[in-house]
Amino acid sequence: xTGRTIIAxxxxxxxxxxxxxxxxxxxxxxxxxxxxxxxALEPLLHVPTTVLRLISATGGEPGWRxxxxxxxxxxxxPERVHVRRHLHAAEExxxxxxxxxxxxRLGGPAELLSxxxxxxxxxxxxxxxxxxxxxSLHRIPTADGxxxxxxxxxxxxxxxxxxxxxxxxxxxxxxxVIASAPHRVLLGDAPGGNCWMVKPEHxxxxxxxxxxxxxxxxxxxxxxxxxxxxxxFGLPETVVHGDFTPDNWMANGMIIDWSDxxxxxxxxxxGRLLDWFPYTPMYHHVVKVWxxxxxRHRPDSRPHEALDTALRASRLQRAVKYQEVxxxxxxxxxxxxxxxxxxxxxxxxxxxxxx
Numbered sequence: 480x481t482g483r484t485i486i487a488x489x490x491x492x493x494x495x496x497x498x499x500x501x502x503x504x505x506x507x508x509x510x511x512x513x514x515x516x517x518x519a520l521e522p523l524l525h526v527p528t529t530v531l532r533l534i535s536a537t538g539g540e541p542g543w544r545x546x547x548x549x550x551x552x553x554x555x556x557p558e559r560v561h562v563r564r565h566l567h568a569a570e571e572x573x574x575x576x577x578x579x580x581x582x583x584r585l586g587g588p589a590e591l592l593s594x595x596x597x598x599x600x601x602x603x604x605x606x607x608x609x610x611x612x613x614x615s616l617h618r619i620p621t622a623d624g625x626x627x628x629x630x631x632x633x634x635x636x637x638x639x640x641x642x643x644x645x646x647x648x649x650x651x652x653x654x655x656v657i658a659s660a661p662h663r664v665l666l667g668d669a670p671g672g673n674c675w676m677v678k679p680e681h682x683x684x685x686x687x688x689x690x691x692x693x694x695x696x697x698x699x700x701x702x703x704x705x706x707x708x709x710x711x712f713g714l715p716e717t718v719v720h721g722d723f724t725p726d727n728w729m730a731n732g733m734i735i736d737w738s739d740x741x742x743x744x745x746x747x748x749x750g751r752l753l754d755w756f757p758y759t760p761m762y763h764h765v766v767k768v769w770x771x772x773x774x775r776h777r778p779d780s781r782p783h784e785a786l787d788t789a790l791r792a793s794r795l796q797r798a799v800k801y802q803e804v805x806x807x808x809x810x811x812x813x814x815x816x817x818x819x820x821x822x823x824x825x826x827x828x829x830x831x832x833x834x
Contacts, residue, residue, distance in 0.1 A: 482508035482544040485516055488534060488572055489524070490585060491553040497566035498548075499523070508543045510536060510815070511611035516549060523565045526555040530610050532583035534572060534811060542815055552585055578809045582615035582630055591663060595619060595628045598658040598665055612812035613804065614738070625668040626657060634807045635738040636702065636721075639664045642737055644718065648695045652688055652734055671730035677761065681725065682768050684732045686752075690772035693717040693745045705743025706799040707792045713780030714745055714773060721800070723748035724755050739800065745773075746785040750793030753786070754826075791827050798823035 485505055488498045503523075507515035513530035520528045531550040539545025550572045574585070581587045592605055595617070602620045605628070609616040613635070617628040629638065639659035646653050655667030674681045697715030705719055720727070721739025728734055741747075749769045756762050770782040801819035808816070 483510070483512075483539070484546045485519065486546065486548040487516070487520055487528075487551040488548060488569060489528075489551050489553055489566060490572075491556050493556055495571040496553075496557075496562050498569035499565060500567050501565075502546060510542055510547050511609045513607045513610045516551070517607060520551060524553055524557040524561050526553050526557045527604070528553050529588045529607050531585065531587065532579070532809075532811070533611065533814070536814055541817060541819075550583075552588070554589070576809050576811070578807060580612055580615070580630075580632060580809070582610060583612070583809070588615065588617070591615060591628060591630055592617065592619075594660065594663065595626070595658075595665055599623075599626055611815060612808045613815075627654070627666045627668070628663070629666065630663040631738045632807060633662055634803060636740045637662070637664075638666075638737040638740075641702065641718065641740045642666075644696065644701065645692055645734075645737075648692045649688055651732060652685075652692060653737075654733060654735060669729040669731065669733040669735055671733075673735075674725035674728040674730060677725035677728070677755075679761065679764050681728060681730070682761070682764055685728050685734065686749075686765065686768045687772040688732070689720070689723070689734065689748070690745070690769065691776065693719075694773075694776040700742040702740055702742040705741040705747060705796055707743070707747070707796045709744040709746060709785070709788055709792050711744070712746070712782065712785040712788075713777060714782065714785060715777070716743055717745055719743045719745060719747050721748075721751075721796075723751050743796075744785070744789075744792070746782070746789035747793050747796055749786065750789030750791075751797070753790060754793070794823050794827035798827065 483505055484502045486499055486502055489496050503519050505515040505519045510533055516530050517528050528551050531552055534548040534550055536545050536547045582591060599621050602622055606618045608618050615630040619626045619628055639656045642653045642656050654669045657665040657667055697717040719741050721741055727736045752765055753762055773780055773782040798820045801816050801823060804816050805813055
């Protein structure tokens with residue numbers, strides 16, 4: 480049985496036409512997975528679609544599984560026979576709302592792709608991969624390989640600026656910036672798949688190179704400061720990725736998703752990473768690799784001493800991040816992160832009170 484089923488509320492170029500009669504199973508479980516929604520709808524409507532936003536969700540866990548209702552835009556007018564067969568009358572979704580992202584409005588995804596078309600030439604139609612209140616992501620085939628079109632909210636970091644900062648010292652650590660504009664970026668491919676199933680060799684490949692770049696970039700602040708400060712332990716304030724976990728690493732050694740980047744203590748990143756696999760053999764491997772990397776660059780530093788504080792500080796940083804996300808989210812999108820600030824605070828408290 481599928482983990483996620485969907486209901487689509489459909490608008491077309493001529494206006495609103497209704498909602499799907501049946502609940503439709505889709506292959507992807509994550510709510511932000513738009514690609515599987517569009518794949519399920521095209522055989523019914525016989526026209527391509529794009530997901531605008533989540534309207535509601537029942538069952539499942541925050542962010543995945545359950546029954547999810549989406550506002551979907553058909554990119555061409557479906558034939559009436561398909562509309563009658565698969566849709567019935569429903570209340571039209573509201574055209575706009577406070578704090579709604581541009582890509583969640585009618586015509587929003589098409590505007591992003593029109594901008595990308597001024598920078599690259601597509602060889603086939605773009606694929607909408609993800610959409611939610613924190614980002615929009617399209618995969619675009621070109622003669623030079625896959626390009627990625629990403630848009631983020633104004634309260635997140637402009638990724639192009641951080642990627643170019645990192646690339647000045649290690650261009651193999653980040654994808655290529657093809658083009659950028661406020662709140663959007665067009666990136667080259669990062670092949671190889673991500674590191675969900677992280678192995679020690681991924682730690683060895685990525686962590687020391689990231690530490691080396693952080694060491695070189697340590698200077699006057701060039702980004703917004705992290706919300707949580709730490710004692711130095713002999714380590715400099717520098718660029719912090721902000722979500723330094725294996726799902727943002729690629730098997731080829733690249734790091735992606737720089738929209739949470741801040742200026743702060745580098746141990747905030749390793750604290751986030753250690754929470755990925757608490758007190759396992761991989762945990763101890765991260766401690767060893769990260770500490771040795773910093774000692775090579777800063778022999779007088781005390782990275783091991785920083786780790787205990789880093790676990791608490793990184794969880795507090797996450798609590799602040801999640802609260803900011805909630806504050807900036809459209810009301811219907813708060814379901815993604817509703818309990819996250821409290822959860823992160825409780826995790827920080829456990830790090831203080833647990834021996």
